[in-house]
Amino acid sequence: MAQLSDDCFAFGGPMMSVGEAVGLITTRVSAIADLETVALVDADGRVLARDIAAPLPLPPFTNSAVDGYAVRNADVPDSAERALPLDGRIQAGGLAQAQIKAGHTARIFTGAPMPPDAETVFMQEDVRIDDSGRIVLPPGLKPGANVRPAGEDIPEGHIALRAGQRLLPQHVALAAAFGLVRLDVVRRIRVAVFSTGDELASPGEPRATSQLFDSNRYMLMAMLRRLGCEVSDLGILRDERNALANGLKQVASSHDLILTTGGVSTGEEDHVKAAVESIGSLVLWRMAIKPGRPVAMGIIEGTPLIGLPGNPVASFVTFVHVVRPTVLALAGSLAEPLLPIPVRAAFTYKKKIGRREYVRASLRRGQDGALEAIKFPREGAGLLSSLVETDGLIELGEDITQVEPGQGVGFLSYADLL
16 A cells, blocks of 8 residues: 655645645656556556567568569669569468579569568559569659568567557557567555545435435546546535545555545535545645635645546546646656647637636637637536536636637646546
């Protein structure tokens, strides 16, 4: 388990900026050391534990990049066509043991090994066959064209995948190209998730007239699983300090992170703060972010706890900017910065200076073909429909106070956040 000192997140002063919060997390959280070996087919989404040096060059042999005709460089015509007799045929997966005779060519297919001394391939659509069956080569082709040398992609011994890389399908493909069948990865981060509040009922259970079905917990568990976490569902803990404290203490020693939603504000019925302080330490984290200002960070028996707001949009936004980097840091993952893409605003908006805001928006093509962002028509951090009916978030930095139509803004797609 990740063991943290009780004061490692201590912070005093005004509201913390998003950048300060992320920096605090990524520099103070220690990566877990437990590793495991998984089959290559199960490696997608896992964090690589050790560097992988290329055990062989890619490609492992010099081969043709096209279907065509292989020749020696000395036989590549310069200023006029040249007709060469055909001498041999080399298929992909076959052998090319015999050299091409001077003044001859060989039929070759994509991926087939180049014959000894042959250095250039003419594409089949660029040549013609004369009445004598000779291959007529056009002039002007650069010697060495249409050939993939051994090691052109990756030389043998090169560090092709770095420890800390969160593996994507293309990384798995590269490992497969090396002939690897198993990879050493960091074990999954174990996260305990629960919601707080007497106003909540779990889907599938009876719901009182004054209750809501708990949606946040399911959203957060889905987001955690997309980050490769092993998730424990603790359900709903009621608004009672001792029950909350007991529930938190029971899971602290067996998890790397505890994630809560709701109950982290300053109302008299928000009991997470008191519960955590009775069994560990907690610094209320007022982030300069909208939606999502009330965020809590605590330590229980060395295990970090993050308390997110109860409004679903605020919970979503703060998960992206607080929980996601925490999970990646615990897994020892390489940094994965969120890079907004530039789009054009098709809305008017005002905000306070000194606070980063995230505006839910959809994308469309303007008449000139440029991407435009359309703001969701309603405000409110409790509107789940605003996450369903939009494509992502417009990120408005701390120094921005107003947005006008036509202004350039940064857009974060949900696809890049999950």
